[in-house]
Every structure is written in C-alpha cells, then in structure tokens.
Amino acid sequence: MVTGEAPLTAIEHAFFELDLHNMHHWNIPILLQIREDINPEILKNTTIRLIEHHDAFRLRYNKSGFDPEDQRWVKEIKGVELQGLTEVVDLSEVDESKYTDEMLAVCDKMQKTINIFSGPIVKLVFIRGPKIEMNRLLLIMHHLVADGFSLPFIIEDLMNIYTALRNDLVVDLPIKTTSFNKYSVKLRMLGSEPELIDDLDYWRSQLSHEFRNIKPDFPEGKNIVEYEKHKRIELSREITNSVLYVIPSKLNVTVKEVLVISLAKALVSLLGTDRVLLSIVGHGRNELIDDVDLSRTAGWFG
Numbered sequence: 001m002v003t004g005e006a007p008l009t010a011i012e013h014a015f016f017e018l019d020l021h022n023m024h025h026w027n028i029p030i031l032l033q034i035r036e037d038i039n040p041e042i043l044k045n046t047t048i049r050l051i052e053h054h055d056a057f058r059l060r061y062n063k064s065g066f067d068p069e070d071q072r073w074v075k076e077i078k079g080v081e082l083q084g085l086t087e088v089v090d091l092s093e094v095d096e097s098k099y100t101d102e103m104l105a106v107c108d109k110m111q112k113t114i115n116i117f118s119g120p121i122v123k124l125v126f127i128r129g130p131k132i133e134m135n136r137l138l139l140i141m142h143h144l145v146a147d148g149f150s151l152p153f154i155i156e157d158l159m160n161i162y163t164a165l166r167n168d169l170v171v172d173l174p175i176k177t178t179s180f181n182k183y184s185v186k187l188r189m190l191g192s193e194p195e196l197i198d199d200l201d202y203w204r205s206q207l208s209h210e211f212r213n214i215k216p217d218f219p220e221g222k223n224i225v226e227y228e229k230h231k232r233i234e235l236s237r238e239i240t241n242s243v244l245y246v247i248p249s250k251l252n253v254t255v256k257e258v259l260v261i262s263l264a265k266a267l268v269s270l271l272g273t274d275r276v277l278l279s280i281v282g283h284g285r286n287e288l289i290d291d292v293d294l295s296r297t298a299g300w301f302g
Contacts, residue, residue, distance in 0.1 A: 002055045005076045006181035007188045011284060011300055015144060016073050024115050028146050029107065030139040030155065037135065038126045039166070040088045046162045047085045047124045053157060053173055054298040056145040056180045057122045077181055084113060084120045090128045099134055103127055107138055114142050121145055124158075143300055145180075149283045150298045178292045180299040186289045211277040214270070 008016075020026065051057035058078045087110065094102050110125045122145065125138040139158065146154060157173055164171045190196065221227065235243070247258050260278065267276045284302020285294045294301065 001052060002179040002181055003077050003079055005074055006184040008073055008075060009184050009187055011302060026143045027111050027114055028141045028143055029111060032137040034135045034137045035132055042165050043124060043126055044086045045165055048080055049161045049171055050158055051122060052080060056299040059121055059145050061116045081119050086124045088126045092128050092130055094130060096130050099130055103136060110138060111140055114140055116142055146298050147300045149285060153296050154298055174296055177296045178294055180297060183292055186292060190289055209275055212271045212273050
C-alpha cells in the first residue's frame with residue numbers, strides 16, 4: 001500500500017489559491033439506485049477495499065510542511081482510517097411523498113462531513129427508502145481525489161468489490177496503475193527540466209501584457225450558482241462538419257484549437273482588443289512522462 005508525502009501538483013496549487021470559504025465542500029457526489037437492502041458490514045468492507053486500491057482516497061492535506069515552494073500546503077497518503085467512512089440512514093418510515101426531499105437533505109448533510117485535513121475525504125452512504133426501488137447509495141468524493149475521467153472505473157470497482165463480498169467471492173480488481181504520489185513527484189521533476197524552464201520564461205512574458213476583462217452585466221449582483229443561467233446554441237450540420245473535419249484537415253489543427261481560436265476571435269470583437277487571455281482546463285492525463293500510466297488512477301489531474 002502506497003503511503004507518504006508528495007509535492008502538490010499544479011491543479012492542487014490552483015485549488016488552494018482559490019482560498020475558498022469552505023474548501024472541504026468541493027465534492028463530486030454520485031447517487032446510485034440500489035434495488036436491494038445493503039448489509040452495513042459489507043458496505044464498510046467494500047469502502048475499505050476501495051480506498052486501499054485507490055491511493056488518492058487516503059490523501060490528507062495540511063497547512064504545514066517541508067517544502068516552501070508548496071506554499072506551506074502538504075499532501076500525504078495515509079493508511080486506512082475507518083472513522084466516518086460509511087453510514088446507513090433509514091428513511092423507510094418516511095411518507096413516500098416526502099421521501100425525495102428527506103433523501104436530498106441527507107445527501108446535503110453527508111457532503112458536509114467531508115474533511116480534507118482529517119478525513120474522510122471519500123464516503124459511502126446507504127439510504128434505505130420506503131420501497132426497495134427507492135434505496136439509494138451515495139458516493140461522495142472530494143474533487144481533489146477524483147475527476148470526471150475517474151468516475152467510470154471508480155464506480156466499476158465499487159460494484160465489483162461489493163458484489164464479490166456479498167457473494168463470498170475473492171475480490172479481483174484490475175492491476176493498479178501509477179500512484180498519484182509517484183505522478184506528483186515525476187511531474188515536479190519534469191517541471192525542473194531546462195527546456196521547460198525556458199518555455200516558462202516565454203509564457204511569463206506573455207502575461208506581462210495588459211488584458212481587458214469582460215464586464216459583468218450586473219456588477220452589483222451576487223456571483224452564486226443560484227443565479228446561473230444557461231444558453232444553448234446549436235450549430236448547423238454544415239458548420240459542425242467544418243469544425244470537426246474540414247478545418248482540422250486543411251490547417252492541421254485539432255478540433256479543440258478550432259474552438260479556442262473561434263472563441264478568441266469572438267472575444268477580440270467583443271472587447272475591442274487584439275489580445276485576449278484564456279484559462280483552459282483539460283483532464284490533465286496527457287502522456288507527458290515515460291513510465292506513467294494514469295488510465296485507472298483516481299485523482300484530479302487537470
């Protein structure tokens with residue numbers, strides 16, 4: 001089992017620089033329908049096996065450390081700590097008409113138990129409903145230890161472990177890929193290579209230019225999720241074909257680059273400037289380092 005300290009990655013630095021009011025509540029919650037009554041002991045053992053297999057699920061972060069470059073934040077993969085990993089909430093006596101509200105209230109309460117300092121950083125909660133088809137299994141993971149790319153194999157492992165334990169079978173999971181700690185160390189080493197340091201000087205020089213910000217429509221308004229609005233626009237078949245196939249083929253660029261250039265041109269027109277600054281986020285699992293396989297490594301990489 002992998003344990004020990006490791007340097008923060010770039011995305012971890014970026015997270016802590018947000019200086020969130022409640023950094024513990026930045027979660028990925030998954031609510032699954034479970035058409036059976038889960039045995040609490042099997043649920044606990046399932047969770048233990050899951051966090052043993054995925055090293056990131058044993059991460060802890062603290063604001064004291066050995067490396068000044070980490071801005072005093074240090075991460076460490078611990079051993080298995082059992083406190084608060086699982087809970088069973090019985091809502092079987094709740095009126096069916098009120099069940100959804102009660103169940104969602106439980107989900108909200110359980111999300112608030114995540115703690116990146118002392119744990120748990122991952123939690124499984126079984127919610128027993130008035131009917132068996134109303135049973136739910138809530139998987140909560142802090143975003144620091146999981147991302148959208150991770151979800152399919154995490155849920156697959158969860159189901160496989162539970163099924164094996166329920167049926168008294170041997171738990172057989174795929175071979176572990178590169179640990180999050182090993183990746184963090186190798187990424188730090190990669191960032192120290194001379195050619196990348198030269199690139200860093202170039203990009204820092206680009207940031208010295210003055211950039212205009214997009215002015216909000218309501219500068220005095222509250223910037224909270226409650227007031228979000230979404231606008232959906234569909235491109236024609238002809239334009240979609242051009243973006244996906246024609247332009248990339250003619251100009252030897254990717255679809256992503258086509259979309260970024262299009263956005264940049266729109267912003268140049270909107271802001272009345274010839275230079276814009278975009279912050280682009282990807283899944284971060286690009287093949288940058290030899291001898292690193294992140295295909296089944298839980299964590300937040302990009």
